[in-house]
Amino acid sequence: xxxxxxxxxxxxxQHLIKVFLQAPKIELVQAFARQPQASxxxxxxxxxxxxxxxxxxxxxxxxxxxxxxxxxxxxQLPFTNKLVVHTSGTTGLDAITDKNRKGVFYPLQTFSKNKxxxxxxxxxxxxxxxxxxxxxxxSLANAISNxxxxxxxxxxxxxxxxxxxxSNFVNHLYSIGSEICKENDVPFEILxxxxxxxxxxxxxxxxxxxxxxxxxxxxxxxxxxHLKFLKDSNYYDIYQLLTQSIQNVAKKL
Amino acid sequence: xxxxxxxxxxxxxQHLIKVFLQAPKIELVQAFARQPQASxxxxxxxxxxxxxxxxxxxxxxxxxxxxxxxxxxxxQLPFTNKLVVHTSGTTGLDAITDKNRKGVFYPLQTFSKNKxxxxxxxxxxxxxxxxxxxxxxxSLANAISNxxxxxxxxxxxxxxxxxxxxSNFVNHLYSIGSEICKENDVPFEILxxxxxxxxxxxxxxxxxxxxxxxxxxxxxxxxxxHLKFLKDSNYYDIYQLLTQSIQNVAKKL
Numbered sequence: 327x328x329x330x331x332x333x334x335x336x337x338x339x340q341h342l343i344k345v346f347l348q349a350p351k352i353e354l355v356q357a358f359a360r361q362p363q364a365s366x367x368x369x370x371x372x373x374x375x376x377x378x379x380x381x382x383x384x385x386x387x388x389x390x391x392x393x394x395x396x397x398x399x400x401x402q403l404p405f406t407n408k409l410v411v412h413t414s415g416t417t418g419l420d421a422i423t424d425k426n427r428k429g430v431f432y433p434l435q436t437f438s439k440n441k442x443x444x445x446x447x448x449x450x451x452x453x454x455x456x457x458x459x460x461x462x463x464x465s466l467a468n469a470i471s472n473x474x475x476x477x478x479x480x481x482x483x484x485x486x487x488x489x490x491x492x493s494n495f496v497n498h499l500y501s502i503g504s505e506i507c508k509e510n511d512v513p514f515e516i517l518x519x520x521x522x523x524x525x526x527x528x529x530x531x532x533x534x535x536x537x538x539x540x541x542x543x544x545x546x547x548x549x550x551x552h553l554k555f556l557k558d559s560n561y562y563d564i565y566q567l568l569t570q571s572i573q574n575v576a577k578k579l
Numbered sequence: 580x581x582x583x584x585x586x587x588x589x590x591x592x593q594h595l596i597k598v599f600l601q602a603p604k605i606e607l608v609q610a611f612a613r614q615p616q617a618s619x620x621x622x623x624x625x626x627x628x629x630x631x632x633x634x635x636x637x638x639x640x641x642x643x644x645x646x647x648x649x650x651x652x653x654x655q656l657p658f659t660n661k662l663v664v665h666t667s668g669t670t671g672l673d674a675i676t677d678k679n680r681k682g683v684f685y686p687l688q689t690f691s692k693n694k695x696x697x698x699x700x701x702x703x704x705x706x707x708x709x710x711x712x713x714x715x716x717x718s719l720a721n722a723i724s725n726x727x728x729x730x731x732x733x734x735x736x737x738x739x740x741x742x743x744x745x746s747n748f749v750n751h752l753y754s755i756g757s758e759i760c761k762e763n764d765v766p767f768e769i770l771x772x773x774x775x776x777x778x779x780x781x782x783x784x785x786x787x788x789x790x791x792x793x794x795x796x797x798x799x800x801x802x803x804x805h806l807k808f809l810k811d812s813n814y815y816d817i818y819q820l821l822t823q824s825i826q827n828v829a830k831k832l
Contacts, residue, residue: 393798393801434772434773435772435773436780436791443776449768449769449773473768477765481764481765483804484759484760484762484808485760485770488756488765489773490818491759491814492752492756492773492774492777493773493792494794494795496749496753496774497777497781497786497789497790498790498794499752500749500786501790501828502741503745504787506741507738509737510737511734512730512737512741513728515702516687516702516704517738517741519700520687520688520702520745521746521749523688524750524778525775525778528750528771528774532757533757534754534757536750537750537751538746540743540747541743541747547647551669552739555736555740556740560823560827564744564821565740568817570813571813571817572751575751575754
């Protein structure tokens, strides 16, 4: 059994608590929440604390709080030389204070409060300062996911930037598509099979191979029509910049 | 039985030929291909012609060629007062010459040559000049798809612009994500479950509700880190513009 303590009560922390409770090889010793009621729907009262001094012994302490708070929280831990990890995609190992052994346990997924997530498919990116700690994190990650990767802080930084492009920005393009539909009395439903197909395509083709559309074909007539259609200057700028970018990539091929 | 003739041998034409051949209520009378060998893997030789004067009688003639060629092809048809439709998302009814009855049969999907497509889920957007023609197109579309919509030329124009945002541009963001991974020795595989989840999310949430990330949170520290990380000026500009755009939408809410 790997004894785990989760510090935090946000989205990621709550998803981790849920999946740890279900994993046979993991014992969730305790959860720390500044406002214990935030986690009461997940855990019995006696397993939740809001006092760092009552933290019980665990093999690994997972700090799952907002990026800016990681350092402060790790500072407040009353023990030394234990394995303490954070779950952030953008924060280095050094956010954790030197008095403990450091690591990262970063599940790369978008977590919404009201959406159930199948953890077994979520990639978990691990980092530790030594082999033993890495092994322990690996066992912990393997107990809840089939996709476990060793990722350095430098790699993680790049991965987080890439993730912003393929998730936050992609979702924003969905928003723009949905707005254009709304403004023109067209059900956004019509676009959903297309959206799914575009996401599915890259399971078998590289994104470069999968690229289609007027920009790639250099279909200037259609591009001009589209730009003329876009009254919103923001949409216009995005259309123009992404069209240019697709054409720049095509030129390099 | 609805008698159909397909004019063209590109991606969309070939997918249509395949699905019409399988549909019990449809008789594919003939396919026109300038280079008949392009369609020989789909149809017996005697069903393919490259001579407009040998086009046989059909209930509907589907012109599935590049947008710029629709007008010329419709001009060359040797008959009058038949139902002639095109499959383009960006072209008006008027691209078809007046000597025939006009319509649109626009399957809204991204078609790649080497990827099998389940036609039953593809939305088909229809337009015709009168009720009888519309009914015929509707029966034809219902024979191959469960998602049939009546969409005017104006609506279709907006839909095509929206489709560029949610498919071509989205795929380009996948490309950028993949490039960033490659440059930093991170397997792009790690991002694929995230990509799927983002696409799946909008089946249950609106894109606006589904939005997450540093731009929405106005997490300026992370945004600055990311911009500093992006050496490529093109990626930098896209990151900045999309971040601003997400924040503009958030302000309006």
